[in-house]
Amino acid sequence: MTQSGRTFFLRPRDAIGIVILAVLLLVILPLALDNFRLQFVGKYLTYAFVALGLVLCWGYAGILSLGQGVFFGLGGYCMAMYLKLEASSVENTKIQSTPGIPDFMDWNQITSLPWFWEPFRSFGFTTLAVIVVPAIFAFIVGFAMFKRRVGGVYFAIITQALAAILTILIIGQQGYTGGINGITDLRTLHGWDIRTDSAKTVLYFVCVGLLLACILIAYFVKSSKLGRILVAMRDKEDRVRFSGYDVASFKVFVFCLAASLSAIGGAMFTLQVGFMSPSFVGIVPSIEMVIYTAVGGRLSILGAIYGTLLVNWAKTSFSESFPELWLFGLGGLFIAVVLLFPNGIAGLWQTYVAPRLGPLFSDKPKAAVRTAATPPASPSGPVAPAAAE
Amino acid sequence: MSSSDDNSMKFSSTRRKLLMGIAAMPAIPVLASSGLFSTPALAQAPATSAVNTTGLAVTDTEVTVGILHSVTGTMAISETGSVQAEKLAIEQINAMGGVLGRKIKYIQEDGASDWPTFAEKAKKLLVNDKVAAVMGCWTSASRKAVLPVFEQYNGMLYYPTFYEGLEQSKNVIYTGQEATQQILAGLDWVNKEKGGKSFYLIGSDYIWPRTSMKIARKHIEAKLGGKVSGEEYFPLGHTQFNSVINKIKLTKPDVIYAAVVGGSNVAFYKQLKAAGIDLSKQTLLTISVTEDEIDGIGGENFANAYSCMKYFQSLDNPNNKDFVAAFKKMWGEKTVIGDVTQAAYLGPWLWKMTVEKAGSFDIDKIAEASAGIEFTKAPEGYVKIHPNHHLWSKTRVGQAQLDGQFKVVFETPELIEPDPFPKGYQ
Numbered sequence: 122m123t124q125s126g127r128t129f130f131l132r133p134r135d136a137i138g139i140v141i142l143a144v145l146l147l148v149i150l151p152l153a154l155d156n157f158r159l160q161f162v163g164k165y166l167t168y169a170f171v172a173l174g175l176v177l178c179w180g181y182a183g184i185l186s187l188g189q190g191v192f193f194g195l196g197g198y199c200m201a202m203y204l205k206l207e208a209s210s211v212e213n214t215k216i217q218s219t220p221g222i223p224d225f226m227d228w229n230q231i232t233s234l235p236w237f238w239e240p241f242r243s244f245g246f247t248t249l250a251v252i253v254v255p256a257i258f259a260f261i262v263g264f265a266m267f268k269r270r271v272g273g274v275y276f277a278i279i280t281q282a283l284a285a286i287l288t289i290l291i292i293g294q295q296g297y298t299g300g301i302n303g304i305t306d307l308r309t310l311h312g313w314d315i316r317t318d319s320a321k322t323v324l325y326f327v328c329v330g331l332l333l334a335c336i337l338i339a340y341f342v343k344s345s346k347l348g349r350i351l352v353a354m355r356d357k358e359d360r361v362r363f364s365g366y367d368v369a370s371f372k373v374f375v376f377c378l379a380a381s382l383s384a385i386g387g388a389m390f391t392l393q394v395g396f397m398s399p400s401f402v403g404i405v406p407s408i409e410m411v412i413y414t415a416v417g418g419r420l421s422i423l424g425a426i427y428g429t430l431l432v433n434w435a436k437t438s439f440s441e442s443f444p445e446l447w448l449f450g451l452g453g454l455f456i457a458v459v460l461l462f463p464n465g466i467a468g469l470w471q472t473y474v475a476p477r478l479g480p481l482f483s484d485k486p487k488a489a490v491r492t493a494a495t496p497p498a499s500p501s502g503p504v505a506p507a508a509a510e
Numbered sequence: 511m512s513s514s515d516d517n518s519m520k521f522s523s524t525r526r527k528l529l530m531g532i533a534a535m536p537a538i539p540v541l542a543s544s545g546l547f548s549t550p551a552l553a554q555a556p557a558t559s560a561v562n563t564t565g566l567a568v569t570d571t572e573v574t575v576g577i578l579h580s581v582t583g584t585m586a587i588s589e590t591g592s593v594q595a596e597k598l599a600i601e602q603i604n605a606m607g608g609v610l611g612r613k614i615k616y617i618q619e620d621g622a623s624d625w626p627t628f629a630e631k632a633k634k635l636l637v638n639d640k641v642a643a644v645m646g647c648w649t650s651a652s653r654k655a656v657l658p659v660f661e662q663y664n665g666m667l668y669y670p671t672f673y674e675g676l677e678q679s680k681n682v683i684y685t686g687q688e689a690t691q692q693i694l695a696g697l698d699w700v701n702k703e704k705g706g707k708s709f710y711l712i713g714s715d716y717i718w719p720r721t722s723m724k725i726a727r728k729h730i731e732a733k734l735g736g737k738v739s740g741e742e743y744f745p746l747g748h749t750q751f752n753s754v755i756n757k758i759k760l761t762k763p764d765v766i767y768a769a770v771v772g773g774s775n776v777a778f779y780k781q782l783k784a785a786g787i788d789l790s791k792q793t794l795l796t797i798s799v800t801e802d803e804i805d806g807i808g809g810e811n812f813a814n815a816y817s818c819m820k821y822f823q824s825l826d827n828p829n830n831k832d833f834v835a836a837f838k839k840m841w842g843e844k845t846v847i848g849d850v851t852q853a854a855y856l857g858p859w860l861w862k863m864t865v866e867k868a869g870s871f872d873i874d875k876i877a878e879a880s881a882g883i884e885f886t887k888a889p890e891g892y893v894k895i896h897p898n899h900h901l902w903s904k905t906r907v908g909q910a911q912l913d914g915q916f917k918v919v920f921e922t923p924e925l926i927e928p929d930p931f932p933k934g935y936q
Contacts, residue, residue, distance in 0.1 A: 444620035
C-alpha cells in the first residue's frame, strides 16, 4: 500500500490523475460545451461530492450508507433557507397576508418566521451550518450505532430508514419546509443574481474548485495513518479493535466526513439549480448516489467522479432521445456494469488500460491485497471483501 | 422523438450551429421560391422574420413546441391523458393547416415524476430547442420547479391541472381551474341540495389539498354558516384510512369533503365501502376524482359519490361529442377522459388562437394577446382567457355511476371568474 520514499500524500500517478481531471473540468468542458450543457455538468458534479464521501465511507471504511441523500438534503436545505429569506424581502412578498416571510409559510397560515429560520439570515452562519449541521446529525446517528457495534447490513437499513423519516418530516411540516414542493424560486446570493448565465458559469467554477479541494482532502485522509486504519477496520474489524484502537470513533469520523462532503454538494446544488426539494432526500436518490459510486468504482476516488458524470450524462441523453424507454436503457447499463465490471470504470481502467501505459500507472502484481486506489484506477488484484457487502 | 443531434457532449454546439448556419444558407432562396410557387398555403403565411423576432424554433413551414409531462414514474398514470390530449389537439390543428401557415412539430420530454428533472427539461426545451410554447406539468411541485425557468428564459407554459391558485405569471396560461372555481360553487350546491351543514375535510398532505381545504373551511364557516367537524391530512401514497373512517362514523358529518390524490384514492374508497359507509346515504363530495381515477378505484367502490369538476366525459354538447370520438379514435375505445385531460386539450388550441390574434410567435406578444381569447369549440363548452391568465369556466357536479362515468347533476349557469388570490379566503 505504501510506496517507499513517498513523503507527500499524493503519489505521482494520483497527482497526474487529479491534474487530468482538473484540466477536463476547468478547461476542456467549458470550452467544448455551451452554457446550457455546462450547467448540467455543474449539477452532476454536485452529486460527485456525495460519491466522494461514499468512496471514503463505503469503499475504504466498509460502511455502506444508503442514506447519503439525507446529508445532501440537509446541506441543500441550509443553503435554500438562506436564499429563500433573501428572496422573501417585504418588497418581493407584499401581496401576501404577512409580507416578509417565505411564500409557502404564508400559504400555510404561518404569520411569523419560525425561530430556527432566523439564524439563516446570516450568510456566515449558513456557510457554517451547511458543513456542521449534517456533521452533527451524522455524529449522533453514527455515535448511537457504532458504539453499539451496529454495522454492515443493519447500518445500511437504518440509514435508509433515516432517509425515509426525514422525507416524511419535510413533507409533513410543509409550513416550515415548503413540503413536497420544496423551497423554490431562489433568486440572489448576497444581492448577486444566481439565475443569470454568467452567475451559473461562476458557480460552475466554484463547484469544480470545491470538488478538487475535497478530492485532495480525500487523498489526504486515504494516505494518512487514519486511512490505513479505516482499511484495516474494513478488512478485519476485530483485529483492529484488539490492537487497542477505538473502532467506533474512527467509523464515526469517516461517516461525519462523508456527511459534510455530501452537504457541500447539496449546497452547491441549491445554488446552481435554484431550488431544493424532498425528492433529493429520500431513499431513491440516496441509492442512486450509491450507484454512481459503484459504476465509477467504489475504491477509486477519481473513478467515483467519472462514474457520477457518466451515469448522469447517460440519464440526460437517454431520456432526451427516448422519453418513454430511457429507464430501461439506464437499468440495462447498471446491470451490465455490475455483472461485467464489478469494480466499475476504475476497475476496467486498472485491468485493461493502465498496464499498457507503463510503470507510472500500473502496479506490479502483488500477492498482498492492495487497497490504495490509483487515479483514475482501482486495484486490479483480488479486492478485499468490504465489510458491508 | 427529440432531436438527437443535441445530445452529444462531444461537439461544441456553437461550432455546430455555425456549420449548420453555413450549410443552410444556400437553402434559403430555395425555400423562399418553393414557398412562392408551389404551396399556396405557404404563400399566405407571413414571413418568418416578421412573426418571430426572438429566435424561436419557427421556420417558414414549421413551428416547434414542447410537451413536458411525466411518462415514467408515479405520475405517469395521471399525465399520460394530458400527453394524449395535447397530441390530439396538435394533430387536429395541423390537419386544419397549422398555425400562421406553419405545421406544429413537437418535442416530447419526460419529467419522470421528478421535479428537478422537470426544471432541467424545461430549460432544455427553452434554451436548446427554442420551442415556441410548452404544454406541460401536472403537479404543483413540478410547476413550481419550472416556473423560474420559464420566467428567466421567457417561455410560455400551458398548464392543465386544477390547482391551488396563489400564483399568476406572465409566462403561464392556467387552463385548469384555480381553487375557488372548483370549490365554492360545489359547496353551495351541496349545502342547498343536500342540506350539508357539517363537513369532514380529508386530504393528501401537500399544498393543493391544504390550500383548497383552507378556502373550503372559510367558505363553510363564514358563508354557509356550517361547521367543520374534522380536518385531516395524510401523506401522499398513504393507504391506511381506518382511523379517520372510524372518526367519520362517530362524528356523522353531513358531508365528507375529500381531496385525496393518486394511489391513496384506491385505498380510501375501498376502505370506506368495507367500513359500511354507503355513499348513496352518506354524501361525499370530492375535488380530486375524475374518470381517470375511477379507473383505478373501480366504479362499484365509488358509485353515488359526487365529484366537483369543470368537465366530465359525459357532458352533452356537440363539441364534447366530437372531442370524445376523436380521442377514442386516436387512443383506443377503452380510454377515459378526465377533467385535466380536457384542460390539456385546450392548451394547443388556445396557443394557436393567441398566436393568430397576436400575428406573432413572440412570447411577449402572446402574453399580451392572451387576455380575451375565446375558444367556442372547447369540449367543456366555451372558455375565455382572463387577463390574469386563468380561464373563465363553469363549475359542475357529477354523480358517479357504476360504469365509472358521471351523471352531471349541477352546473353553474354562468362562467365563473378566476380569482387566484381570493380576498377573504387567505
